[in-house]
Amino acid sequence: MEGGQHAPDYPVPLEVTSADDISNLVNYLEKNYGKLDVLVNNAGIALEWDGKPTDTDKIRRTLEVNLIAPFAITEALVPLLSVSDDARVINHSSQLGSIDTAENLWQYVSAFVTIGYSTSKAGLNMLTQIQSKTLTVKGIAVAAAHPGWVKTDLGTDAAPLEVEEGASTVVGLVTIARDQFPHGQLVNKGVRIPW
Numbered sequence: 717m718e719g720g721q722h723a724p725d726y727p728v729p730l731e732v733t734s735a736d737d738i739s740n741l742v743n744y745l746e747k748n749y750g751k752l753d754v755l756v757n758n759a760g761i762a763l764e765w766d767g768k769p770t771d772t773d774k775i776r777r778t779l780e781v782n783l784i785a786p787f788a789i790t791e792a793l794v795p796l797l798s799v800s801d802d803a804r805v806i807n808h809s810s811q812l813g814s815i816d817t818a819e820n821l822w823q824y825v826s827a828f829v830t831i832g833y834s835t836s837k838a839g840l841n842m843l844t845q846i847q848s849k850t851l852t853v854k855g856i857a858v859a860a861a862h863p864g865w866v867k868t869d870l871g872t873d874a875a876p877l878e879v880e881e882g883a884s885t886v887v888g889l890v891t892i893a894r895d896q897f898p899h900g901q902l903v904n905k906g907v908r909i910p911w
């Protein structure tokens with residue numbers, strides 16, 4: 717569209733594991749906007765906090781949504797991000813994917829660490845690091861966000877943080893000045909978390 721007008725049918729449905737949906741999204745953005753300034757890979761699942769043993773099916777499904785989908789979506793959107801003069805990719809990760817945290821703070825996190833979820837987020841952290849190296853030549857800044865433990869369907873009512881507080885880390889990454897964006901880092905509320 718021309719003259720800053722945008723299509724009225726936002727939002728666009730996106731099943732993140734669907735190649736067709738990703739392709740439709742790219743076409744929609746290209747046709748209506750011609751560029752993309754910010755991509756937040758937010759969708760995530762945790763299937764293993766049901767008190768039952770982890771199985772390979774749960775691990776596979778978790779990796780598909782939490783790691784493979786962010787890779788596929790970002791790859792598909794790189795051409796549109798490259799057009800922006802302030803492109804940012806924010807991968808919604810978790811401190812539960814921090815190997816440093818598992819190594820040094822095990823007594824605090826062991827009740828929450830599961831094979832599928834934590835390895836998916838550790839993989840997302842590595843994806844973030846790789847993307848920060850490979851996409852910088854296209855002018856795309858990349859960071860990973862840990863929102864804290866937040867009252868959502870995933871976080872449950874036991875979490876201490878309200879949604880607004882949990883969202884503040886990603887909102888901060890979207891709005892922070894370009895030269896202060898923590899490219900190649902995992903952060904919570906502006907503070908770096910060791911990988």
Ligand SMILES: NC(=O)c1ccc[n+]([C@@H]2O[C@H](COP(=O)([O-])OP(=O)(O)OC[C@H]3O[C@@H](n4cnc5c(N)ncnc54)[C@H](OP(=O)(O)O)[C@@H]3O)[C@@H](O)[C@H]2O)c1
Nearest residue numbers: 730731732758759760808809810864865866868869870871
């Ligand atoms: N809550 C926490 O304490 C916490 C802590 C650390 C990190 N995180 C991360 O923060 C992100 C958001 O989580 P949340 O707490 O808001 O969880 P949530 O309330 O369970 O929301 C998850 C969102 O992901 C979407 N989603 C899941 N699978 C999808 C798929 N295959 N395709 C498209 N969308 C899909 C869901 O859509 P539908 O509603 O349509 O299913 C929902 O909007 C996740 O990446 C999570 O790992 C959360």
